[in-house]
Amino acid sequence: MNQTPELFTLPESLTHEQGEKRLEVATGAVLLRNWLSPEQQLFLVNQFRRWAAGPVPPRRPLIYGKPMSVQSVSLGWHWQNYAYSRIASDVNGEPVLPMPQWLIDVGTKAAAEAYAEYPETASARWFTREDNRFVADSALLNYYSPTAKMGMHQDKEESTNDPVVSFSLGDSCTFRFGNTENRNRPYQDVQLNSGDLFVFGGPSRYAYHGVMKIIPDTSPKHCDLAVGRINITLRNIGASHDPHQDR
Ligand SMILES: O=C(O)CCC(=O)C(=O)O
Ligand SMILES: [Fe+2]
DSSP: OTTHHHHHHSGGGTOOOTTOOEEEEETTEEEETTOSOHHHHHHHHHHHHHHHTSSSOOBOOEETTEEOSSEEEEESSEEETTEEESBOTTTTSOBOBOOOHHHHHHHHHHHHHHTTTSOHHHHGGGOSSTTOOOOOSEEEEEEEOTTOOEEEEOOOOOSSOOOEEEEEEESEEEEEEOOSSOSSSSOEEEEEOTTOEEEEOGGGTTOOEEEEEEETTOOOGGGOOOSOEEEEEEEOOOOOOOGGGOO
């Protein structure tokens, strides 16, 4: 566990010249292909297994009383539809694991690299912090079985407008990125592959988005994830108060 930060801080692991591609899906919505090296992907998959071992196990969150098809577990702040809390009151009442510093640092680097091509005067308004750094206080870890999906939605339960930083591992998916008005067109479908980084903030922060389909048998061998897709999203939810602990 202690070697982990080096894997992410070695300068040569920051960018991968071979095959790296930047795609601006919309202003503030940037996809960097293969941002994670194969070793980093494998590391995160194994880390996901450790995080999923508890104290709070992954569960299918309820949306309007119906379980989602993805299984989720959180670090830092536990996500339930319409609320973030330190305690997983809808699972087993245990506190979620804290955010490791190395993961916070990976998120800072990811947001900075995704937005490196925007003039600072533009992207400065997309961050809460005056120094323009993205400092995540929570991570949502989603596991998609080959039949799982996520319907079009906005991420709007956070109390900051900081970008959402998202990593894909394992099977590829068809990710739909839409507009900020409603779940319908215009939208774009992009394939997210293992190792890709997707950041959405600024004018795209409240765009509707979803996962339409997992593309089976696309997980690269180096991930050691035979079936399914893992998505890790880092956020600065900006919460300082946990209503669940008042009770
Ligand atoms: O799995 C993904 O790529 C997106 C996940 C997502 O939108 C969310 O957790 O809010
Ligand atoms: Fe989302």
